Amino acid sequence: MNMYQLQQFHIQPMMQQFHIQPMMKMDNTMRKRERSKAMEKERLQVMDLSGMSLEFLPKPSLDLATICKLDLSNNNLQEIPESLTARLLNVEVLDVRSNQLNSLPNSIGCLSKLKVLNVSGNFIESLPKTIENCRALEELNANFNKLSKLPDTIGFELINLKKLSVNSNKLVFLPSSTSHLTALKVLDARLNCLRALPEDLENLINLETLNVSQNFQYLETIPYSIGLLWSLVELDVSYNNIKTLPESIGCLKNLQKLSVEGNPLTCPPMEVVEQGLHVVMEYMHHKINSSDQNKTKKRWWMGKIVKCGTFNKQFRNGKRPEHVGYNMLKHQNINGLASPGFMGMLSPLRLFSPHRSPRHFFS
Structure with missing residues (x-):
């Protein structure tokens, strides 16, 4: 073995050792961090104090x-x-949920890790503005309360919100910032007193389910921007006072379920509606492409839709998209549905288990 080979023999193992030791240190550090996280998770607890008839x-x-x-x-x-x-x-x-709460504490804004908040079935008239600080929030359920409004800037702050349920309240409008909830997948605002929806709905790029049914005589129109909700799968506008659906609905290429019963609809006409969702979509698609629909007030929305190339490609080669779950229009008398007896049935049941002493939590 010459001198060069001897040097190589000693140097290479040293170089390998030099590289391996830092990697082993990194692996040990990562293991320690993982163990620390695991221990922290084990330390965290789930506390179930439900159904104990607690008054304070x-x-x-x-x-x-x-x-x-x-x-x-x-x-x-x-x-x-x-x-x-x-x-x-x-x-x-x-x-x-299902307590006697009239309000939520302002300190709820301190819950920086909160992902799910359920306050349904109470008597809450407004949500504290500090709820906007709960930026990790993904699901907010405030059904069956007395909400007359939501915080004005809620849509600018709750950027991770995926599900917003505010049905069975007294909401007259949704704040305009609602249209900035870009992560939102489900919006349930049925059984309110909504007069209108935010105009610029196109920002709700991930919205899959929109339910604004049973606002009865209050809701008369749907914004034209609804045609830009590319991800929308289910749309429920039943039991309102809508006479005309916006033609832009024909651009909802992913729509599979459309509920329109209980409205005095004139456009699309009954004979079109009775043939199912795919015929309604074709009818709207044709109307939005027709020359007599280029009205000034719609040109801005038309430009957006044309730019995205939605309706020009939707029925290529004469193929119709598959739609399921279409609820046929039938304008029914809603007096019975709006009666106090029926509305009372919609109130949440407050079921309490027998008295038990809270365990391990309160002294």
Whole structure:
């Protein structure tokens, strides 16, 4: 073995060792971090205090920062203490449905990790503006309350919100910022008093389900921008006072379910509606392409739709898209549906289990 070979023999193992040791240190660091995260998850707890007929929450005897899910549903709580909410630093799910709450604490804005908030079945008239600080929120359920409005800038702040359920309230309008909830997949605003929807709906690029049914005599029109909701799969506008559907609906290439019953519709006409969703889509597609539809007030929306090339490609080669679940139009008398007896049936049931003592949480 010559001198050169001898040098190579000693140098190469040293170089390999030099590279391996840092990699081993990195692996050990990553393992420690993973173990630390696992231990933290094990330390976090789920607290279920539902159905205990609690009227108030005594002073907690446990570190609230260890809770990742807190269920206080189906009780008789009239308020949630500010001090309690402020210390739920790691909570991801908070369920206070079916209580007697008139409001939510302002400290709810401290819940930076909150992903699911369920406040349905209470008597809440407005949501605190601080809820906009819950930027990790993905699902907000405020059904069956007394909401007359939502925070004006809610759409600018809750950028991760995927599901917004506010049915069975007293909402007259949705804030214009709602159209900026770009992550939103489900919007349920049925059984309210909506007069109109935000005009610039095209920003809801991920919206799959839109339900604004049963606003009865209040909702008379649907914005033309609805034709730009490319991801929309289900649209329910039943039991309103809509006479004309916007032609832009013909551009909803992914639409599979359209519910329009209970409206005094004149366009599209009954004979078209009775033939099913694919015929309605073709009818609207034809109207939006017809020369007499180029009205000034629609040109801006037309330009957007043409730019996206939606309706020019939708029925290429004469093929019709497959649509299922179409509910045939039938203008029915809604007096029975709007009667106090029927509306009373829509109230959430407040079922309470027998009295139990809260375990491991409150002293």
